[in-house]
Amino acid sequence: MTSPSTANDLVLGIESSCDETAVAVVRSGTQILANCVYSQIEAHAPFHGVVPEIASRAHLEKINGLYEQALDEAGVSIQDCACIAVSNRPGLTGSLMIGANLAKSIALVHDLPVLPVNHLEAHLYASALEGARIEVPFLGLLLSGGNSAIFEVRGPGQLLRIADTMDDALGEAFDKASSLIGLGYPGGPRIEAAARAYADQHGLAHQYSGEGSLFPRLLKNLPRSDLAFSFSGIKTAVRKAVQDLPVAPGAAAQPEHIGRICFDFQNTVFELVARVTERAVARTGIRRVIASGGVLANGILRQVLQSSADRKRFQLTFPRSRALCTDNAAMVAALGWHLLQTGPVATTLDFDVSSRAL
Secondary structure, rough: EOOOOOHHHHHHHHEEEOEEEEEEEEOOOEEEEEEEEEEOOOHHHHOOOOOOHHHHHHHHHHHHHHHHHHHHHOOOOHHHHEEEEEEEEEOHHHHHHHHHHHHHHHHHHHOOOEEEEEEHHHHHHHHHHHHHOOOOOEEEEEEEOEEEEEEEEOOOEEEEEEEEEEEOOOOHHHHHHHHHHOOOOHEEEEEEEEHHHHHHHHOOOOOOOOOOOOOOOOOOOOOOOOOOOOOOHHHHHHHHHHOOOOOOOOOOOOOOHHHHHHHHHHHHHHHHHHHHHHHHHHHHHEEEEEEEEEHOOHHHHHHHHHHHHHHHOOOOEOOOOOOHHHHHHHHHHHHHHHHOOOOOOOOOOOOOOOOOOO
């Protein structure tokens, strides 16, 4: 199929790359008519991480109902939509297949074109749903449970990865650190809350200085010409910090000590994020940065990045709504609409899903 020339500006978005099942209807890539999300956090919490088999089963059970709910909330029929946009990479293969098969089924029944889109790229278009203007070129900073990367974006579908993690993603590091500390899953909001409480109690600003920190500066010897992230080492450091806590036999660690670990952990990892982002701006000369991904729901990270942008004089955009930072189908629909605006887009039902980003 080839996308038709149409005045219809509605796109149906489908997202099932990991542990959120989502279907949305978006107008003109900017207006959310419906954004229905089912989160699987409770199902995965006992395992301190996402279990692929559980995720796939939940997608299968929930996705049809969410499809009907989205159309109902939007007050439209599927025939009102210009196309279907669906995440087909990267992600859990079994989970991606659930969303892809729904998109293909709808397309066959209703003779609609399908646009398979990159889930990571979709995150970078979430800000458009709050009125932000997407101007290219820009740098896309993506921080999530599975990815920590910076992309140079020249247009919809035109991504060049210029920075990646050497090992673990930042979101995964939060989850692992939280588990080691004993705060549970998901780690992001739990560590942020403990760090905030500690900072408020001691009148501390969330700014990395390195003085007195439990953790050393990450990648401190990284050549200035290099762009990279690494978060595996700090997980080992958190484990040692927990083992060194002054805890009596049979007693629980005091909130004071836990808060100190969380505070220093956050400041250390966020310093690396800001440093590498500043280097990317300096290297490329591109002074527009769009940040997104689940870790951007962290309010302290937002403050750190905004401080960096103000100091280095680059434009920073990220979704104000934390719900748009995490996985959702509205961002998938927004990217689908932007792809349609680039001209006739070849669409096909014969597409695969992939765990690979590019």
